[in-house]
Amino acid sequence: MIGKSPRSVAGQVFVLQVALVVVLVVCAVFALVLQSERDTSTEARRRSIAVAETFAHSPGVVEALRSPHPSAVLQPLTEAGRKSAGVDFIVVMDKKGIRYTHPIPSKIGKRFVGRIAPSLAGHVYTESVHGPLGHEVQATVPIRDDRGKVTALVSAGLKVKNVTNAVDRQLPIILGAGAAALVVSTGGTALVGRRLRRQTHSLAPDEMSRMYEHHDTVLHSVREGVLIVQDNGRLLLANDEARRLLELPVEAEGHTVRELSCLDADMAELLSSGREATDEVHFAGGRLLAVNQRPTHPEGGPRGTVVTLRDSTELQAVSGRAEVTRERLELLYDAGLGIGTSLDVVRTADELAQLAVPRFADFVTVDVADAVLHGEEPGPKATDMRRVAVSGIRDDHPLYERGRLIDFLPSTPQALGYDAGRTQLVTDLSSASGWQAQDPERARQIVDFGIHSLISAPVQARGVVLGMVNFWRSKRDAFDEEELSLAEELVARAAVSIDNARRYAREHALAVTLQRSLLPRALPEQSALDVGYRYLPAQSGVSGDWFDVIPLPGGRVALAVGDVVGHGLHAAATMGRLRTAVHNFSTLDLPPDELLSHLDDLVGRIDQDEACADTSGEIVGATCLYAIYDPVARRCVMARAGHLTPALVYPDGSATFPDVPAGPPLGLGGMPFRTAELDVPEGSQLVLYTDGLIEDRRRDLDVGMELLRRALEGHPDRAPEESCQAVLDELLPERPADDVALLIARTRALPPENVADWDVPGDPAAVSGMRGAVSAKLAEWGLAELGFGMELVLSELITNAIRYASEPIHVRLIRDRTLICEVADGSSTSPHLRYAATTDEGGRGLFLVSQMTERWGTRYTPQGKVIWAEVALPKSGELPGVPGFEIPDIPLE
Numbered sequence: 001m002i003g004k005s006p007r008s009v010a011g012q013v014f015v016l017q018v019a020l021v022v023v024l025v026v027c028a029v030f031a032l033v034l035q036s037e038r039d040t041s042t043e044a045r046r047r048s049i050a051v052a053e054t055f056a057h058s059p060g061v062v063e064a065l066r067s068p069h070p071s072a073v074l075q076p077l078t079e080a081g082r083k084s085a086g087v088d089f090i091v092v093m094d095k096k097g098i099r100y101t102h103p104i105p106s107k108i109g110k111r112f113v114g115r116i117a118p119s120l121a122g123h124v125y126t127e128s129v130h131g132p133l134g135h136e137v138q139a140t141v142p143i144r145d146d147r148g149k150v151t152a153l154v155s156a157g158l159k160v161k162n163v164t165n166a167v168d169r170q171l172p173i174i175l176g177a178g179a180a181a182l183v184v185s186t187g188g189t190a191l192v193g194r195r196l197r198r199q200t201h202s203l204a205p206d207e208m209s210r211m212y213e214h215h216d217t218v219l220h221s222v223r224e225g226v227l228i229v230q231d232n233g234r235l236l237l238a239n240d241e242a243r244r245l246l247e248l249p250v251e252a253e254g255h256t257v258r259e260l261s262c263l264d265a266d267m268a269e270l271l272s273s274g275r276e277a278t279d280e281v282h283f284a285g286g287r288l289l290a291v292n293q294r295p296t297h298p299e300g301g302p303r304g305t306v307v308t309l310r311d312s313t314e315l316q317a318v319s320g321r322a323e324v325t326r327e328r329l330e331l332l333y334d335a336g337l338g339i340g341t342s343l344d345v346v347r348t349a350d351e352l353a354q355l356a357v358p359r360f361a362d363f364v365t366v367d368v369a370d371a372v373l374h375g376e377e378p379g380p381k382a383t384d385m386r387r388v389a390v391s392g393i394r395d396d397h398p399l400y401e402r403g404r405l406i407d408f409l410p411s412t413p414q415a416l417g418y419d420a421g422r423t424q425l426v427t428d429l430s431s432a433s434g435w436q437a438q439d440p441e442r443a444r445q446i447v448d449f450g451i452h453s454l455i456s457a458p459v460q461a462r463g464v465v466l467g468m469v470n471f472w473r474s475k476r477d478a479f480d481e482e483e484l485s486l487a488e489e490l491v492a493r494a495a496v497s498i499d500n501a502r503r504y505a506r507e508h509a510l511a512v513t514l515q516r517s518l519l520p521r522a523l524p525e526q527s528a529l530d531v532g533y534r535y536l537p538a539q540s541g542v543s544g545d546w547f548d549v550i551p552l553p554g555g556r557v558a559l560a561v562g563d564v565v566g567h568g569l570h571a572a573a574t575m576g577r578l579r580t581a582v583h584n585f586s587t588l589d590l591p592p593d594e595l596l597s598h599l600d601d602l603v604g605r606i607d608q609d610e611a612c613a614d615t616s617g618e619i620v621g622a623t624c625l626y627a628i629y630d631p632v633a634r635r636c637v638m639a640r641a642g643h644l645t646p647a648l649v650y651p652d653g654s655a656t657f658p659d660v661p662a663g664p665p666l667g668l669g670g671m672p673f674r675t676a677e678l679d680v681p682e683g684s685q686l687v688l689y690t691d692g693l694i695e696d697r698r699r700d701l702d703v704g705m706e707l708l709r710r711a712l713e714g715h716p717d718r719a720p721e722e723s724c725q726a727v728l729d730e731l732l733p734e735r736p737a738d739d740v741a742l743l744i745a746r747t748r749a750l751p752p753e754n755v756a757d758w759d760v761p762g763d764p765a766a767v768s769g770m771r772g773a774v775s776a777k778l779a780e781w782g783l784a785e786l787g788f789g790m791e792l793v794l795s796e797l798i799t800n801a802i803r804y805a806s807e808p809i810h811v812r813l814i815r816d817r818t819l820i821c822e823v824a825d826g827s828s829t830s831p832h833l834r835y836a837a838t839t840d841e842g843g844r845g846l847f848l849v850s851q852m853t854e855r856w857g858t859r860y861t862p863q864g865k866v867i868w869a870e871v872a873l874p875k876s877g878e879l880p881g882v883p884g885f886e887i888p889d890i891p892l893e
Contacts (some may be wrong), residue, residue: 041137047087047140048158052090055080055081056141058077062346065092065141065152070100074100074101086158088103088153089133091112091155093153095115095151095152095153098110101267104133105234106557107132113129120153121141121142123142125139128862132529135159135160138155142805162238202771224241224309225289226307228304229272233256233257235253235257236254238252245309247262264284267291270291275293276306279291287311289360291441292308292703293306297661306623308356316499331356331359331360331490337353338351342507343504346389348498349467349494351386352491355391356490357392360490362469362472362475363451363474364390365399366389366390366470366471366605367387367406370384370385370405372466373505382408382415383408385407385468387403397449399446399472409436409437413434413454417458418467421460421465423484425451425455426456429452430447452474453472453485455483457487457490459495460492475787523549528631529686529745530748531743532744543576544566544575545692546562546564547562547688548560552589552628553820554632554866557629558629559686560579561625561689578666591639592675595639596663598625601669603622622666624647624666627688631750632814633681634679634747635679638682642663643663647708647712648686651681651682653715654713658678674850682748684747686745687708693728693742696737712809720745724742724744725745727742754781757811760807760810762800764803766802770798771794774813775791778819786819786873790821793871794811796849803829810824819870819873820868822868823866825864852869852871853869
């Protein structure tokens with residue numbers, strides 16, 4: 001039985017209040033004593049400093065120190081000052097600490113007790129010492145002469161016990177206040193007693209008994225367990241429901257909860273801890289109990305806790321199923337957001353594997369048909385499967401590593417699921433033989449590792465199986481039939497993305513192949529320029545950037561760079577058409593502005609054709625820059641259609657952007673293009689590029705051009721290939737967002753001694769003289785063996801110019817990779833090659849020219865036209881003449 005306390009609440013409150021008042025009085029007395037001691041020390045120091053400084057500055061002290069007997073003069077003065085100032089001593093001493101005065105005469109002439117070094121340094125120094133008079137507080141002050149020099153010291157002090165202490169005066173007040181507090185507390189106790197009687201409504205004992213009976217009836221009738229536990233862990237009360245739920249014995253009340261063996265360890269720990277708990281679920285007696293625990297003493301009651309218990313076994317089962325459903329829905333929602341963020345098969349597979357671990361499986365592997373990675377259709381069997389993703393709760397698992405090419409046997413779940421297009425479930429891997437046939441040794445390692453169940457789901461999209469996703473478990477319960485639908489749904493979210501990535505890979509591969517087939521694979525041989533180039537495809541796919549280097553007659557070279565707006569096959573195909581058109585127009589040897597005009601017409605026709613075929617087709621947008629460099633004149637003529645201005649690096653290393661008139665982009669029509677002619681010193685660098693090099697969403701166009709200028713300047717001797725790489729390193733990120741085409745050409749000049757030219761009068765008799773001059777020049781160049789053939793060619797060309805054209809007539813001979821002969825006249829009529837009949841007297845001249853030369857042609861100039869022909873230079877050991885050609889018997893006119 002638990003007895004009641006003999007003292008009432010009012011009595012307990014009274015004792016507590018008395019104790020508090022006593023403690024407060026004792027603390028106040030103690031604090032006052034400490035304060036008095038501190039004030040005593042402070043007062044002693046203050047008074048000592050004041051007396052010492054007053055005496056040190058008193059008139060006549062310095063003169064007394066200089067007298068033959070200082071003690072005789074100063075002793076009376078210090079004694080008189082000590083008595084009037086109320087200190088216990090004033091001592092005057094020399095700089096060595098030998099006393100001149102002291103209240104005890106026998107101490108005169110002896111060393112002062114205390115530190116004098118700070119005062120000799122000119123400071124006021126206070127200290128507490130045990131001197132001849134007892135415990136003293138003293139201050140030492142320097143005595144200075146007229147020049148401020150310390151000549152002696154004076155120390156004044158008093159005994160601490162002589163300072164008036166305030167404790168004696170305040171102690172009666174403190175004790176009186178304590179007595180008053182006791183009186184007040186007694187009255188307060190009476191008031192508390194009245195309040196307690198009012199709260200109990202002055203009930204009689206029988207009434208209190210009847211109230212308890214009602215309370216006990218209600219307590220044991222409710223369908224919720226109730227416990228009352230004392231603060232020491234002793235069980236005070238347990239109702240019938242609590243006894244049933246916890247299976248408590250009849251004699252449980254009065255024992256501590258830790259003594260009750262029927263309680264689960266967690267439950268006993270909670271009941272004895274006394275901490276608050278709200279709907280905590282604990283296992284007890286095969287039931288799941290929702291436990292609430294609250295303290296009983298916040299409002300002054302006895303210390304302990306009240307515990308309520310509810311049987312939530314069935315509710316927990318329903319909640320568990322709802323929680324599992326919620327987790328699955330959340331997993332599928334996250335899969336919809338997190339899988340398929342890019343058009344990349346490997347990345348999509350990795351996103352699926354990362355998402356499913358550990359929320360659905362402990363390990364996930366993704367195997368995709370190797371053909372899918374290349375954008376091709378997968379095979380009919382589960383062979384040539386590439387493992388593209390592996391994820392797990394541990395990294396030391398024995399599963400096949402990422403990147404491995406696997407041929408699954410027909411008995412494996414992967415092959416069965418791939419062939420049938422249905423998900424396969426293996427609940428016990430240790431007893432399943434089909435999957436172990438693939439690799440018995442590795443299968444044993446997998447089982448020993450603890451992996452016990454598998455779901456293998458096909459990656460199926462648009463009726464085609466692209467691969468298999470394998471879900472493995474080791475730490476959790478084995479997979480069951482209910483989880484197949486979740487696995488299939490997860491894989492289905494990724495299947496469409498993987499198929500889209502496969503189709504994108506196929507289109508991308510086709511576009512890249514098309515684009516690279518349309519771009520120049522190697523630069524043509526020529527002597528005018530030393531060329532370096534770079535082409536970088538965009539991160540998001542191929543585009544329409546292109547460049548070209550085209551040799552022209554007369555040793556000249558054309559440089560072209562362009563950009564078709566957009567990405568993909570359409571842009572690559574359009575780029576190929578434009579590049580082919582530039583090649584065709586360049587064979588006509590058109591000036592840059594005329595060539596761009598023809599390109600503009602071509603793009604306009606392309607737009608019209610696409611608009612007629614599909615009204616929703618987009619309009620082609622393209623830009624182009626076309627330049628022609630002449631190594632003989634060392635001049636460059638260029639024009640641009642909506643393209644960026646090229647850069648020019650001079651031989652001294654300075655870089656600039658020449659003023660090239662801007663033309664509209666190709667396809668707009670109606671606006672003429674203008675050319676710019678630049679004098680280009682030998683060794684200069686022409687830099688042509690597309691907008692992907694300098695344009696970026698993070699910076700302005702002007703900033704990009706300035707960065708390009710800085711990357712180019714200061715390196716006049718750097719090779720074009722090195723300059724290309726330096727520019728890309730300076731301006732581009734690791735994976736550019738747009739295509740980049742860069743062309744850097746260092747100019748060369750043809751030496752003047754390799755060029756010969758003559759003005760020819762319009763007289764047929766001049767032909768003979770020109771043959772002699774040309775033969776002499778060829779002999780000077782060491783090409784005398786070519787003299788016969790070149791005489792025939794020049795004779796025909798000059799004769800045609802004199803007969804059919806107009807003056808001025810000019811002949812130029814150029815020795816380059818080939819021997820070039822040019823005849824210019826003032827007429828714009830063009831000769832044509834034809835077959836002459838046997839009865840015709842003429843018409844065989846151009847046929848003779850075509851047979852004697854490598855190639856020939858006509859180009860037009862503002863002053864007329866130029867007919868040119870090229871003859872191959874003989875190789876070492878080759879006989880002169882033209883092999884395989886028999887010179888016809890044709891008279892020369």
